[in-house]
Amino acid sequence: MSSVPEAPAMIALVGNPNSGKTTLFNALTGSNQRVGNYSGVTVSVKSGETFTPHGKKVRVLDLPGCYSLRADSPDEQVAIDALTGMLPGEPKPDLVVCVVDSSNLERHLQLALQVLEQGLPCVLALNMVDVAEKSGLRLDPIKLSEELGIPVIPMQANAGKGIIELKQTLRFPLPFHPSAPWAHGPEDPGVARRSFIEQLCALAARRPDAHQQTISDRIDRVLLHPFFGWVFFLVVLFAVFWSIFSFASIPMGWIENAQGMLGEWLISKIPEGDLQSLLVDGILGGVGGVLVFLPQIVLLFLFIGILESSGYMARAAYLMDGVMAKAGLSGKAFLPLFSSYACAIPGVMATRTIHSPKERLVTIFVAPWMSCSARLPVYFLIIPLLLHESEGTWKQAAILFAIYALGTLTAFVTARILRGRLGEDAKPSHFLLELPPYRNLQWGYIFRHVFDRAWAFVSQAGTIILGLSILLWALSTYPKTSEGDAADKLAHSAMGRIGAVIEPVVQPLGFDGKMGTAILTSFAAREVFNSSIAILFRVEETDDEVQTRTALRDRLAEAKWPDGRPLFTPLSMISLLVFYIYALQCLPTTAVVAREANSWKWAGGQFVFMTGFAYLASLAVFQIGKLLGY
Amino acid sequence: MDIQWQTWAAVGIVVITAIIFVIRISKSKKTGGCGHDCGCGKKK
Numbered sequence: 001m002s003s004v005p006e007a008p009a010m011i012a013l014v015g016n017p018n019s020g021k022t023t024l025f026n027a028l029t030g031s032n033q034r035v036g037n038y039s040g041v042t043v044s045v046k047s048g049e050t051f052t053p054h055g056k057k058v059r060v061l062d063l064p065g066c067y068s069l070r071a072d073s074p075d076e077q078v079a080i081d082a083l084t085g086m087l088p089g090e091p092k093p094d095l096v097v098c099v100v101d102s103s104n105l106e107r108h109l110q111l112a113l114q115v116l117e118q119g120l121p122c123v124l125a126l127n128m129v130d131v132a133e134k135s136g137l138r139l140d141p142i143k144l145s146e147e148l149g150i151p152v153i154p155m156q157a158n159a160g161k162g163i164i165e166l167k168q169t170l171r172f173p174l175p176f177h178p179s180a181p182w183a184h185g186p187e188d189p190g191v192a193r194r195s196f197i198e199q200l201c202a203l204a205a206r207r208p209d210a211h212q213q214t215i216s217d218r219i220d221r222v223l224l225h226p227f228f229g230w231v232f233f234l235v236v237l238f239a240v241f242w243s244i245f246s247f248a249s250i251p252m253g254w255i256e257n258a259q260g261m262l263g264e265w266l267i268s269k270i271p272e273g274d275l276q277s278l279l280v281d282g283i284l285g286g287v288g289g290v291l292v293f294l295p296q297i298v299l300l301f302l303f304i305g306i307l308e309s310s311g312y313m314a315r316a317a318y319l320m321d322g323v324m325a326k327a328g329l330s331g332k333a334f335l336p337l338f339s340s341y342a343c344a345i346p347g348v349m350a351t352r353t354i355h356s357p358k359e360r361l362v363t364i365f366v367a368p369w370m371s372c373s374a375r376l377p378v379y380f381l382i383i384p385l386l387l388h389e390s391e392g393t394w395k396q397a398a399i400l401f402a403i404y405a406l407g408t409l410t411a412f413v414t415a416r417i418l419r420g421r422l423g424e425d426a427k428p429s430h431f432l433l434e435l436p437p438y439r440n441l442q443w444g445y446i447f448r449h450v451f452d453r454a455w456a457f458v459s460q461a462g463t464i465i466l467g468l469s470i471l472l473w474a475l476s477t478y479p480k481t482s483e484g485d486a487a488d489k490l491a492h493s494a495m496g497r498i499g500a501v502i503e504p505v506v507q508p509l510g511f512d513g514k515m516g517t518a519i520l521t522s523f524a525a526r527e528v529f530n531s532s533i534a535i536l537f538r539v540e541e542t543d544d545e546v547q548t549r550t551a552l553r554d555r556l557a558e559a560k561w562p563d564g565r566p567l568f569t570p571l572s573m574i575s576l577l578v579f580y581i582y583a584l585q586c587l588p589t590t591a592v593v594a595r596e597a598n599s600w601k602w603a604g605g606q607f608v609f610m611t612g613f614a615y616l617a618s619l620a621v622f623q624i625g626k627l628l629g630y
Numbered sequence: 631m632d633i634q635w636q637t638w639a640a641v642g643i644v645v646i647t648a649i650i651f652v653i654r655i656s657k658s659k660k661t662g663g664c665g666h667d668c669g670c671g672k673k674k
């Protein structure tokens with residue numbers, strides 16, 4: 001008499017990217033891992049627990065999606081390690097659940113056969129049977145089970161269908177798969193597998209109307225059309241970009257108002273002094289300056305979630321692959337770089353979808369050169385100074401466009417050079433992109449994904465910026481003097497003294513010590529430049545931002561060097577603009593880069609390189625301009 | 631007196647922040663994967 005079968009202690013979910021492993025993992029374990037209709041969502045091993053029908057606890061591992069067990073990528077190496085018990089801290093799985101997309105059975109079975117060749121007990125989860133049936137495929141799970149010699153469970157994990165049937169398989173004693181008949185012939189294993197799959201699909205996955213186009217095929221005829229595909233793509237991009245700028249401004253206003261009200265409340269409760277200044281100007285100003293970007297981040301990741309979940313993201317990456325290849329990047333780098341126009345922080349975080357580690361690092365490196373919205377207050381201050389009042393606003397718009405174009409072009413050229421210098425990945429990472437069928441949006445997962453990203457931003461960047469805000473406040477406050485106004489106090493502080501010391505350094509760029517101090521204070525966040533320069537040039541800030549900016553502009557136009565020359569010439573202002581296009585003056589970005597690249601060295605190197613580049617570019621503009629007589 | 635108390639409190643917060651930063655930088659993570667977020671749990 002056989003003993004009571006023991007439930008497997010651990011099962012591993014294996015499958016191609018976008019086969020629905022994470023959806024199945026969530027359905028089995030009740031967790032809320034992120035799901036996207038886009039390859040490469042699972043970039044690390046996730047672990048959870050489920051129960052057999054007899055109530056025995058089982059651990060479930062969700063392995064990264066992979067196309068084969070050849071160890072061509074870190075993901076595939078992780079999958080191999082997990083299946084062979086080499087994954088640190090994890091035993092060899094007792095059962096492997098091969099998750100396949102039924103509508104792409106021919107390709108997905110390649111991996112399933114390779115898993116079977118490992119000799120592990122295996123169950124085939126025939127996922128997305130609804131999509132397969134809609135595409136006209138006639139599946140025969142019993143025949144598949146007979147031919148493969150393993151249980152085959154038809155299922156629709158996103159609707160919870162087939163989960164109970166899958167759990168039923170956990171209680172049977174699952175014998176080792178005796179042999180893989182296709183692997184014992186004289187043929188090449190790959191050829192043998194393909195031949196076996198062809199025979200298997202002819203028997204168990206027939207397509208009577210093979211030439212009939214699916215709904216996704218029909219949609220793709222438009223969305224991947226050489227002309228209309230690009231039109232739709234640009235409309236989607238514009239809509240995302242415009243929405244981030246316009247819709248986010250409303251909650252951003254709420255955050256600013258809340259910040260203002262909290263500041264006023266603190267001022268009413270704490271008498272004037274250092275602690276009040278630290279709380280209001282340092283902590284509230286610094287942390288509020290970061291939190292104000294939260295709506296943009298939430299909106300961006302909401303759109304990313306929608307585009308991924310619907311299946312359009314893969315099409316966007318496919319369309320952009322050719323363009324990005326000119327910069328040495330793949331189509332997957334497009335969205336992170338595009339997102340960086342709004343804010344480099346979500347852009348850097350969005351690089352997680354890039355598989356190649358080196359391509360990801362390069363994308364992170366150049367992302368801050370896509371002019372973000374925080375630079376706009378500085379541009380809006382300087383650009384009108386360059387032009388006469390009678391000149392049309394279209395010239396201002398043209399300058400703004402040129403600024404964006406210069407940043408983007410430099411980012412692409414640098415990416416190209418850097419990609420060449422870093423060389424290929426240790427394991428080649430081919431841009432293999434699956435175009436999944438279009439699906440209904442899974443709102444629960446999208447919102448969870450947005451919440452996770454937003455929380456990561458607030459908790460990680462927020463804590464670091466809190467500390468840095470306190471330190472920057474101290475540098476701008478101490479040592480103190482009781483004499484003079486705010487400008488004199490700033491000049492007397494450590495920051496002001498550093499500004500005076502660096503005057504010889506910034507003079508070749510066309511700037512004086514005050515400008516140097518303002519630039520220095522804006523290394524925490526670029527927009528600080530405007531308020532610093534207002535203090536340094538003794539302009540009273542009012543509630544009306546436009547009025548303050550106009551008053552500041554008038555004061556700057558009157559500013560002179562000690563010898564009477566105007567301080568702000570067109571050339572010095574272009575030099576200033578060039579500096580702000582290239583300098584990495586955003587501490588939250590540096591903190592997020594350090595976290596995402598898992599390296600403070602990379603973040604530090606990026607900061608030094610970009611600041612050095614900004615200095616040299618600004619120097620070249622000013623000195624060459626002077627030589628040319630401007 | 632009140633202002634002096636505020637100065638001491640502010641300086642205390644700044645010093646504690648600086649100490650936390652120094653500790654965090656000196657205790658930089660030695661583990662956490664190969665840096666590629668691949669879940670391998672080891673430095674490559």
